[in-house]
Amino acid sequence: MTASFRPRFAPPALAALLLAAAALPASADALKTLHGQAPLVIAHRGASGYLPEHTLAGYELAIRMGADYIEPDLQLSKDGHLVAMHDTTLNRTTDVASKLGARNGGYKVSDYTLAEIKQLTVKPTGTAKTSYPGFTPSSANPLRIPTFDEVLALAKSQGALTGRTIGIYPEAKIAAPAMEDKILASLQAFGYGRSSDKVFIQSFSLDTLKSLRAKQDALGMSIQEVFLGNTASASFSDIAKWVNGIGPSITAGGANAVNQAYIAAAHAAGLLVHGYTFAQANPEPAAAQYGKYLGWGMDGVFSNYTDLAYNARAELLAAVPEPESYALMLGGLAVVGLVARRRRKTMA
Numbered sequence: 001m002t003a004s005f006r007p008r009f010a011p012p013a014l015a016a017l018l019l020a021a022a023a024l025p026a027s028a029d030a031l032k033t034l035h036g037q038a039p040l041v042i043a044h045r046g047a048s049g050y051l052p053e054h055t056l057a058g059y060e061l062a063i064r065m066g067a068d069y070i071e072p073d074l075q076l077s078k079d080g081h082l083v084a085m086h087d088t089t090l091n092r093t094t095d096v097a098s099k100l101g102a103r104n105g106g107y108k109v110s111d112y113t114l115a116e117i118k119q120l121t122v123k124p125t126g127t128a129k130t131s132y133p134g135f136t137p138s139s140a141n142p143l144r145i146p147t148f149d150e151v152l153a154l155a156k157s158q159g160a161l162t163g164r165t166i167g168i169y170p171e172a173k174i175a176a177p178a179m180e181d182k183i184l185a186s187l188q189a190f191g192y193g194r195s196s197d198k199v200f201i202q203s204f205s206l207d208t209l210k211s212l213r214a215k216q217d218a219l220g221m222s223i224q225e226v227f228l229g230n231t232a233s234a235s236f237s238d239i240a241k242w243v244n245g246i247g248p249s250i251t252a253g254g255a256n257a258v259n260q261a262y263i264a265a266a267h268a269a270g271l272l273v274h275g276y277t278f279a280q281a282n283p284e285p286a287a288a289q290y291g292k293y294l295g296w297g298m299d300g301v302f303s304n305y306t307d308l309a310y311n312a313r314a315e316l317l318a319a320v321p322e323p324e325s326y327a328l329m330l331g332g333l334a335v336v337g338l339v340a341r342r343r344r345k346t347m348a
């Protein structure tokens, strides 16, 4: 071997890059998501497995645990304010019965003003508790029902604090033009409007999403939209004419059963797949469940246990780097190679 073919030095960076490149999996192991991107961790109703759902405390904990998106379901108060709340009624998750009593024979959100709703405290349900070890919420009233605007403000302030862009994934729970208008108005007021913004608007009503799309067009907005639930009623290619993604239930059966073929068919139509609800609290079975769906190429998971979803995504990315990491690695190799060649020339 002549000297010109033998590297005269092995820069540590080059050695590291070569080792890392050798460790890269074959291209067959690339992420199976729609665009090869890392799957999203979506905090379903906040970190709702740990803290009361749809509270600033729960959203903030989810962000601290690494959520990419926080998910507020939205209802309208009597005086027309958007509030983060899953149910159409207040009694399952709050102390409305003891504080305000029933209205019109029940506890509909739409029968109470925002000022009244603001008097209520959200109770923990399921595995949630009123506090989480080592976590102190930064909001003054962390367990009150937040308005949509307060959730948006939290995402912005937490984004500034953590150095990450915190995504918002609002769900229009009511198929009403007023709700559509208010969702778009709030998003616009907080500076959202482009398809590249970290926002998805979701609904179980395709009509609502069509209406939102038309309103977005009129306003010059292009925020991404996701259709939830039963996709057996229309072909993926039809659904893809209106929305950017689908949100299927991972417990659905029959034609809606979410499996590898289902995800591949949705991808073939250009649709993202964000499955709900990952509610397994036990880390081991949870890891197996995330591993299965993420391995099939699911693009995002609505999870009650943000930390478990985050860990599962990290495990996936450790095994299968994102295309950007791959490109960065190859780019790095090229630069180091060039530098080495120049040095050889200089030293020859």
Ligand code: G3P
Pocket: 044, 073, 086, 171, 202, 228, 247, 276, 277, 302
């Ligand atoms: O939005 C996805 C998932 O949250 C739908 O179920 O009932 O929890 O709003 P739900």
Ligand code: CA
Pocket: 071, 072, 073, 171
């Ligand atoms: Ca929801």
